Amino acid sequence: MADEKQAFDVEMSKDEVADVVKDINRFYSEVTIIKVNGECPYGHKEGEKYLTTGMNHAGICGGLWHQIQPSIIALQYEGGPVWAEKPGFFRGLCSEMGRVQVEVQRKKKDDTKTLRTEAKVRDMTGKGYPALDKYKVSLEILGVERHCMWAHREGQTFEIDPFNIGGVCGALYWQAYHFMEVLFGGGSFPWEVEEHIIHGACPDIYNQTIFRLIREER
Known part of the structure; x- marks a missing residue:
C-alpha cells in the first residue's frame, strides 16, 4: 500500500x-x-x-x-x-x-565505542598538482536524516582534496570522491544549477546525510 x-x-x-x-x-x-x-x-x-x-x-x-x-x-x-x-x-x-x-x-575490538582518530590536514599545494594549486573544494553538510553515526550535523564545512579527508566520515568521503574529481578537473554536472557545485548523499539510506561540494579558485 x-x-x-x-x-x-x-x-x-x-x-x-x-x-x-x-x-x-x-x-x-x-x-x-x-x-x-x-x-x-x-x-x-x-x-x-x-x-x-x-x-x-x-x-x-x-x-x-x-x-x-x-x-x-x-x-x-x-x-x-x-x-x-x-x-x-x-x-x-x-x-x-x-x-x-x-x-x-x-x-x-575490545569495546563497542565508535573508533575515531584525529587526522591532520597536510598542505598538498605546490607539489606538482596544478588542480590543487588552482582550486579548493569544500564539503558542506546540508542536512542529516535521523542519527548520523559519525555525528555530522547541518552547517559543518570541511576542505577536502584527493589526499586529505580531514574530519569527514570515511564513508561519506568515499561517496564524494568521484564528484570531487570532477570539480578539481574543472568539470561540472549538467543537471546542477551552478557549475561549481555538486550535491550528493552519504551511502547510509537510513541515516542519510546530504552534502554539497563547492569549488572555489584559490
Missing part, C-alpha cells in the same frame, strides 16, 4: 540505535603500509599502521582510502574480497599507479 513504510523508513528507538552502534563497532581493520615505491607525495612510509573502520579513515591518504574503503566495509561486517588469500584479510594498492601497497587485517 502507498502509505506503508519501507523497513528503512521506520523510526528506531534509542535502545535499537544503541544495539546497532554496538554491532557496527565489533571490529576494526588494521592497515599496514608494507611497501612504498619511490616517494609517496602524502608522506606514507613503510611500516605505518592505521586503525580503521568504514567511517574512521585514521588519516590515511584520500586516494589510498578510496581504493580500500569498500573492502574495509566488507571486513567490518564479516565479508571480504573474493580474491583474498584468507578470511578477514586483503592486500591493496593506492590509486597513484600502486605507489603505496598495504595489508589489511580485521581485528576484534
Whole structure:
C-alpha cells in the first residue's frame, strides 16, 4: 500500500540505535603500509599502521582510502574480497599507479565505542598538482536524516582534496570522491544549477546525510 513504510523508513528507538552502534563497532581493520615505491607525495612510509573502520579513515591518504574503503566495509561486517588469500584479510594498492601497497587485517575490538582518530590536514599545494594549486573544494553538510553515526550535523564545512579527508566520515568521503574529481578537473554536472557545485548523499539510506561540494579558485 502507498502509505506503508519501507523497513528503512521506520523510526528506531534509542535502545535499537544503541544495539546497532554496538554491532557496527565489533571490529576494526588494521592497515599496514608494507611497501612504498619511490616517494609517496602524502608522506606514507613503510611500516605505518592505521586503525580503521568504514567511517574512521585514521588519516590515511584520500586516494589510498578510496581504493580500500569498500573492502574495509566488507571486513567490518564479516565479508571480504573474493580474491583474498584468507578470511578477514586483503592486500591493496593506492590509486597513484600502486605507489603505496598495504595489508589489511580485521581485528576484534575490545569495546563497542565508535573508533575515531584525529587526522591532520597536510598542505598538498605546490607539489606538482596544478588542480590543487588552482582550486579548493569544500564539503558542506546540508542536512542529516535521523542519527548520523559519525555525528555530522547541518552547517559543518570541511576542505577536502584527493589526499586529505580531514574530519569527514570515511564513508561519506568515499561517496564524494568521484564528484570531487570532477570539480578539481574543472568539470561540472549538467543537471546542477551552478557549475561549481555538486550535491550528493552519504551511502547510509537510513541515516542519510546530504552534502554539497563547492569549488572555489584559490
